[in-house]
Structure formats: C-alpha cells, structure tokens
Amino acid sequence: MKRRLFFLLAIVSAIGLVSMAFDDTSSLPESATTDKHPIQHSSEEAFDIMMQVVAHKRCVNCHPAGDRPHQGEDSHIHNFNVQRGEDGHGLPALQCSTCHQKENNNFSGVPGAPHWHLAPRSMGWEGLNRIEIAKAMTNPDKNGGRSIAEIEKHLTEDPLVLWVFEPGVNNEGTSREAPPVSKEAYIAAVKQWVAEGAIIPEQ
Numbered sequence: 464m465k466r467r468l469f470f471l472l473a474i475v476s477a478i479g480l481v482s483m484a485f486d487d488t489s490s491l492p493e494s495a496t497t498d499k500h501p502i503q504h505s506s507e508e509a510f511d512i513m514m515q516v517v518a519h520k521r522c523v524n525c526h527p528a529g530d531r532p533h534q535g536e537d538s539h540i541h542n543f544n545v546q547r548g549e550d551g552h553g554l555p556a557l558q559c560s561t562c563h564q565k566e567n568n569n570f571s572g573v574p575g576a577p578h579w580h581l582a583p584r585s586m587g588w589e590g591l592n593r594i595e596i597a598k599a600m601t602n603p604d605k606n607g608g609r610s611i612a613e614i615e616k617h618l619t620e621d622p623l624v625l626w627v628f629e630p631g632v633n634n635e636g637t638s639r640e641a642p643p644v645s646k647e648a649y650i651a652a653v654k655q656w657v658a659e660g661a662i663i664p665e666q
C-alpha cells in the first residue's frame with residue numbers, strides 16, 4: 464500500500480514537473496509577442512522597461528562606485544586586483560584587454576565586447592536607485608557632456624550596452640543572467656521615452 468502511494472506521488476510530481484517545464488517555455492515568448500505586436504506604453508511604462516536594463520547588475524558591475532569593476536550575479540569585486548588605472552583601461556601591467564577581447568570567450572568564461580573598459584567615476588551607479596541612475600545618466604556634468612540625443616544613441620547602439628543581452632557564460636560554464644526584457648523591447652522603450660521628453664518620474 465505504502466509503495467503504491469509512493470508510486471502515485473512520483474507520477475503526480477512528474478506531471479507537475481512536466482507542466483512546470485511547459486509553463487516555463489510558455490512564459491518565455493512573452494517579450495517576443497510584445498515585440499511582434501508593439502503595445503503603446505505610457506512614458507512612465509517605457510521608463511520602467513528601460514530601467515529594468517539600465518539598473519541591471521550587468522551594467523552596474525562596470526559602472527561601480529570605486530576604482531574596481533565587479534563581477535558575477537553577486538557583484539563581487541573583480542578578481543586579480545583589477546583596477547581602473549588612469550583611463551579606465553586598467554593599470555599598465557594589467558590592462559582589461561589582456562583578458563577581455565572583442566567578443567565573449569565562452570571557453571575561458573571571459574566576457575568581451577569592443578572597447579571593454581571601466582566607466583569613469585562620474586558614471587558610477589553602484590548604490591544608486593533607478594531614479595538617481597536616470598538623473599546621473601542624463602546630467603551632462605556626469606555623463607561626459609552628452610545631450611539626450613547622444614544618450615539615446617549610446618543606450619541603443621553602444622557595444623558595451625548591447626553586450627548585456629548576450630552576456631555569455633562565466634568561468635564555471637553557467638550562463639550570465641541577461642536583463643528581464645528583450646533587446647528589441649528595451650530599444651523601443653528608450654526611443655519612446657526620449658521622444659516623449661525623457662521625463663524622469665518622481666519615484
């Protein structure tokens with residue numbers, strides 16, 4: 464009797480697992496459907512979608528508060544005592560490009576994209592909330608003197624920004640987490656937010 468109960472339980476949980484797997488795949492194409500049938504968002508909704516990417520750890524790991532990049536899902540300090548150096552490309556003896564190439568190296572687990580280097584101090588977003596990040600990002604005193612049009616271009620075209628949608632695998636062979644919205648939905652949201660006046664909500 465006991466054994467039969469166990470058997471039943473096993474079947475029930477197997478069905479559970481299978482349907483979970485289906486749930487998983489059926490929840491995936493959500494952003495894809497949004498892309499095929501673009502929904503008109505309010506400016507605030509567009510801001511939300513944009514900031515799910517901009518405030519993501521994949522960006523903030525390279526926009527730290529101090530002089531050292533961060534790594535991984537837990538944003539720990541970069542190994543090998545890597546430092547910003549004078550121009551964000553690392554100390555003379557340990558340049559970013561020694562390890563980081565123009566594309567991900569999924570054998571060694573080193574991420575890569577063209578002109579891989581550390582964001583300047585004034586662009587440090589670590590510890591800021593999304594409203595503060597948006598304000599810093601659009602402030603010419605902090606963003607390298609960029610206009611809103613230049614920020615839009617950077618946000619939608621820069622290879623370091625677009626890298627986050629295909630961040631490769633880490634040195635344990637596990638995929639790095641990408642932001643929760645698709646590249647297409649993000650780019651559309653940035654363009655809409657700028658077109659509607661780049662308004663940063665109060666909170």
Ligand code: HEC
Pocket residue numbers: 520521522524525532533534535536541543545546547551552553554557558559560561562563571572573574579580581632633634635639
């Ligand atoms: C000695 C080799 C080496 C050097 C030099 C180096 N890196 Fe890395 N970097 C790595 C490796 C390996 C990883 C991947 C670690 C992992 O994902 O577990 C990594 C990961 C990163 C990440 C994390 C990506 C993420 O979101 O998880 C950032 C950001 C980064 N490096 C920035 C830099 C910058 C900026 C420089 C130069 C100032 C630099 N690195 C210099 C080897 C290096």
Ligand code: HEC
Pocket residue numbers: 516517521522523525526551579580581582583585586599600601605606607609614617618623624625626627
């Ligand atoms: C590998 C490091 C790296 C990653 C990853 C990275 N950035 Fe940057 N970011 C930089 C560097 C370096 C600069 C300065 C480039 C310059 O001024 O020419 C910069 C500048 C910027 C700027 C313009 C300056 C400002 O503060 O407004 C924006 C906007 C920006 N990054 C957004 C992002 C977003 C959004 C992501 C993630 C989707 C991201 N970055 C990921 C290194 C990185």
